[in-house]
Amino acid sequence: MKRLKGEEAFTLIEMMIVLLIISVLILIAIPNVTKHSKSIDEKGCAAYLKMVQGEVEAYKMDEHSIPKSIEELSAKGYLPEGAQCPDGTQLKIDVDGKVGKADGTSGGE
Incomplete structure (x- = not known):
């Protein structure tokens, strides 16, 4: 290939240095992003719990009773099938109509 006057190109060493810098960055x-993923999941679950609590309230207004389970809300069309927190935690509804995690925690509220 013929070189034009004044045309310069990157050398292999320069390209390798740039790739090394990008790799270091x-x-x-990456560790900073993965460190925060647990807190993101917890906040996402807390927000989802509040949304499901709103659906329980809507169910109470429509049906004049408290749903017995998340599956009942799903069956009536208030929630999608298999509703759970973004981190995979299952949800439950207690006898007072309060939504919580199936492991007994309140979801960071």
Whole structure:
């Protein structure tokens, strides 16, 4: 290939240095992103619990009773089938109509 006057190109060493810098930046950034994923899941679950609690209230207004389970809300069309927190935690409804995690915690409220 013929070189034009004044045309310069990157050398292999320069390209390797750029790739090394990019690799180091990625290695620094990835642990910070994964460290925050647990807190993101917890906040997502807390928000989902509040949304499901709203659906329980809507069910109470429509049906004049408290739903016995999440499955009952799903069957009546208030929630999608297999509703659970984004982190996979199952939800439950107690006898007072309060929504919580099936493991007994309140979801960070």
